[in-house]
Amino acid sequence: MKIRLLLASLLLSGISLAAPEKLFDGKTLTGWKLKGSDYWTAADGILKGESDDKKQSSILWTEKSYKDFTMEFEFRFSGDIDSGVFLRNENEQIQIGTSRSLKRDMTGSPYIGNKGKYPQEAEGVKDLLKTGEWNKMKIVAKGNTYTVTLNGKQVIEYVSDTAKSEPGPLGLQIHPGVKMKIEFKDLAVEEA
Template structure:
């Protein structure tokens, strides 16, 4: 009885935690828009970005904007892949795969536009990243601070001086590389 009353009070006062929104559950890309090449598909809850021989750029943007949020997903790739998750705009990204400029895997590291590049590198990624298998990533974007956890290990906390207050979330296929990246179990949870 006490548990029920406490739950009712939380709901009535608005203190109950919001449920994470599950993304890519529909068999299409409803609620998303593609910028660049049409490389994105969704099937059985798996979002796939796969380029062709033209190796063009493609970003899949949410039509919805987010302020402070947590985005969680599983991703899988093998070989030379350059992808990432954009946070509120195209100049703030958490890298997945090999950086075109640095020629090495920078998964979990923030990429802050072409002028800033990678201002800080995620640590301990080699110890936890499973290339060719599913990896779990959690990105918390709270104000101008980004905290990234990879397969249960926090790999970075970065404070950006160029973060936007709100904006969409995006998934990237980088130009100049023939690649395939998969995302599944993608959720976003607004904070506060």
């Protein structure tokens, strides 16, 4: 009886009992589809995107689409990179690394592609970001609001005036024009 009451109260309070969905099995690119150059590999629990001297574009998209979600993952890079996470389409992105247009690190900031700009800059990233080490990022997308947490601290809450309400895939980017390497692990998403 006590267990039933506990479960009922959890359900009524909106707490999910479902475990987050793993986006990466640690060994293969199963569940992902490639757009652009073949720069992505999977091994030993790490999803690696590394461009070559051609410096072409590459996006790794989830095969599944998501509407409202919380995405959590760890990433690591060193040197000059321009990457990010696309949210439902190529026009809404959370940046990881250096902006090609601004020539400075904009990690955690939204890049709105159809407007071609960063409408708001994430705060405190310089003190939180650990170059060459694993960093943990959480992105909550609820409707047109994006909340980003970096290494346990919220760095931005942004309300997009261009976000579409329909579900779409999530994407990991290698920007054209830069030779770079970025690694991801423990990628998971939980639908709201």
